[in-house]
Amino acid sequence: MQSYDLVVIGSGPSGRRAAVQAAKLGRSVLVIEKGSRVGGVSVHTGTIPSKTLRETVLNLTGWRERGFYGLAYRVKQDIEAGDLMTRLHKTLEHEVETLEHQFSRNRVHMLRGLASFVNPHRIEVQVEAGESRTVEAARVVIAVGTRPLRPPHIPFNGTTVIDSDELVELTTLPRSMTVVGAGVIGVEYATIFSALDVRVTLVEPRNSFLEFIDRELVDDFVHQLRDRGLGFRLGSKVNSIEFENGQPVAMLEGGRRVRSEMLLFTAGRVGATDTLDLPACGLTADARGRLTVDPQTFQTAVPHIYATGDVIGFPSLASTSLEQGRIAACHACGEPLPPAPAFFPYGIYSVPEISTVGLSEEEVRKAGTPYECGIARLRETSRGHIMGLNGGLLKMIVSIETRRILGVHIVGEGATELVHIGQAVLNLGGTLDYFIENTFNYPTLAEAYKIAALDAWNRLTPRKEAVAEVAAAAP
Numbered sequence: 001m002q003s004y005d006l007v008v009i010g011s012g013p014s015g016r017r018a019a020v021q022a023a024k025l026g027r028s029v030l031v032i033e034k035g036s037r038v039g040g041v042s043v044h045t046g047t048i049p050s051k052t053l054r055e056t057v058l059n060l061t062g063w064r065e066r067g068f069y070g071l072a073y074r075v076k077q078d079i080e081a082g083d084l085m086t087r088l089h090k091t092l093e094h095e096v097e098t099l100e101h102q103f104s105r106n107r108v109h110m111l112r113g114l115a116s117f118v119n120p121h122r123i124e125v126q127v128e129a130g131e132s133r134t135v136e137a138a139r140v141v142i143a144v145g146t147r148p149l150r151p152p153h154i155p156f157n158g159t160t161v162i163d164s165d166e167l168v169e170l171t172t173l174p175r176s177m178t179v180v181g182a183g184v185i186g187v188e189y190a191t192i193f194s195a196l197d198v199r200v201t202l203v204e205p206r207n208s209f210l211e212f213i214d215r216e217l218v219d220d221f222v223h224q225l226r227d228r229g230l231g232f233r234l235g236s237k238v239n240s241i242e243f244e245n246g247q248p249v250a251m252l253e254g255g256r257r258v259r260s261e262m263l264l265f266t267a268g269r270v271g272a273t274d275t276l277d278l279p280a281c282g283l284t285a286d287a288r289g290r291l292t293v294d295p296q297t298f299q300t301a302v303p304h305i306y307a308t309g310d311v312i313g314f315p316s317l318a319s320t321s322l323e324q325g326r327i328a329a330c331h332a333c334g335e336p337l338p339p340a341p342a343f344f345p346y347g348i349y350s351v352p353e354i355s356t357v358g359l360s361e362e363e364v365r366k367a368g369t370p371y372e373c374g375i376a377r378l379r380e381t382s383r384g385h386i387m388g389l390n391g392g393l394l395k396m397i398v399s400i401e402t403r404r405i406l407g408v409h410i411v412g413e414g415a416t417e418l419v420h421i422g423q424a425v426l427n428l429g430g431t432l433d434y435f436i437e438n439t440f441n442y443p444t445l446a447e448a449y450k451i452a453a454l455d456a457w458n459r460l461t462p463r464k465e466a467v468a469e470v471a472a473a474a475p
């Protein structure tokens with residue numbers, strides 16, 4: 001039986017980062033992957049496919065040029081599913097090749113098959129029907145990720161009622177779509193298809209959505225979406241799905257019905273732990289298949305077994321999963337690490353995109369910190385004007401007492417890139433003066449930081465008076 005210093009189950013972002021990190025530290029590493037190719041949800045059905053679809057839609061529709069040439073402008077007149085899939089397959093091929101090369105360069109061993117525990121140090125792998133291999137592991141990282149939730153009352157059929165995994169295999173584009181579940185995945189796909197001029201209705205049982213995002217940003221976002229015809233049914237639970245002339249009709253609580261050519265169900269995901277035989281290693285998962293870990297080390301209740309990525313729940317991002325894999329591997333190899341920075345960015349690749357780092361205005365208010373906000377509209381920058389941008393804003397939240405940046409929230413073109421400037425200043429403990437005193441390239445969208453900082457500065461000055469005012473107002 002082969003023994004390894006580290007066995008990683010799953011080759012998504014957290015598994016692969018853990019594997020490569022441990023290999024770089026000189027450990028023998030095996031990755032077990034049940035899928036036919038490495039990469040996980042991130043490469044095959046999640047992050048990369050959805051972002052490639054988004055980029056293709058924006059390019060082929062000429063979305064970024066419509067500010068100048070009008071709503072009817074298109075780079076390609078009749079966009080078909082095949083147009084979207086061609087670019088998708090090319091991108092995925094490239095991603096897989098890069099990962100396979102990364103594994104072989106770092107001497108990470110790969111075994112294709114379904115892993116399950118025999119005991120806390122022994123893992124059985126079903127390599128082919130009926131055939132199995134057993135490996136021994138000093139340490140284990142469980143990085144099995146999640147799969148879409150498929151409740152029994154939703155009649156999935158792979159063509160007109162689908163989940164997000166099936167969306168990346170579309171053969172025809174619908175003219176209308178109902179998206180059930182306004183989480184990040186639902187919002188991204190709803191807005192991407194709306195940019196394709198598909199008539200989209202977003203259905204969500206709660207009265208609000210994207211609750212972790214600053215409300216002012218969400219209000220601006222919703223305004224932009226309503227303006228281009230995207231329909232919202234908030235506070236509406238789907239009771240059942242019926243079919244009329246082959247088209248799915250979502251029957252909502254309260255009697256409303258939403259009919260469309262396609263229904264995309266994106267209301268939740270479950271941890272893929274059911275085939276691991278967790279009791280054999282002394283672990284149990286929660287009702288949604290997720291594992292609990294020490295948030296500093298990513299150790300489970302069984303100290304030599306770690307869990308990383310989506311299988312441990314929030315924030316369920318490829319970006320944070322990668323980092324969790326690195327931290328777990330370093331801990332497993334006895335390598336000390338500095339504490340993780342306080343804030344990581346959130347990127348929502350909707351159309352328009354949203355990105356945020358640090359505290360929202362609601363969180364700052366709840367903490368009782370005296371604060372001020374600065375706002376910049378992207379169209380106020382020369383670059384935004386050149387690009388023909390109509391929407392988009394950057395909001396900066398600043399502490400009145402220390403002038404430190406508390407949060408940066410952006411909706412609009414380039415948000416997921418722009419946010420990293422705010423992230424650096426925030427995590428390095430910088431103040432709004434950084435943005436006022438430093439020269440920025442011109443013309444850039446990043447100038448929005450300067451405009452927002454000056455806006456906040458105008459409200460903060462004279463500083464002493466502002467502090468006195470807040471102190472006097474305090475109960």
Ligand SMILES: Cc1cc2nc3c(=O)[nH]c(=O)nc-3n(C[C@H](O)[C@H](O)[C@H](O)COP(=O)(O)OP(=O)(O)OC[C@H]3O[C@@H](n4cnc5c(N)ncnc54)[C@H](O)[C@@H]3O)c2cc1C
Pocket residue numbers: 009010011012013014015032033034035039040041042043045046047048050051113114115116143144145146164185272275276308309310311316317318319320321347349
């Ligand atoms: C539609 C969509 C869009 C997304 N967009 C973004 C985005 O823009 N940005 C972002 O940061 N994140 C995004 N995410 C989230 C991101 O994809 C996940 O956070 C990330 O993939 C989680 O990585 P992971 O390491 O947990 O493993 P996963 O990527 O979930 O991979 C787990 C792997 O484990 C394998 N596996 C499972 N069980 C076993 C077993 N028993 N034996 C062997 N192998 C097993 C699976 O086959 C899979 O390959 C998106 C997700 C979805 C669904």
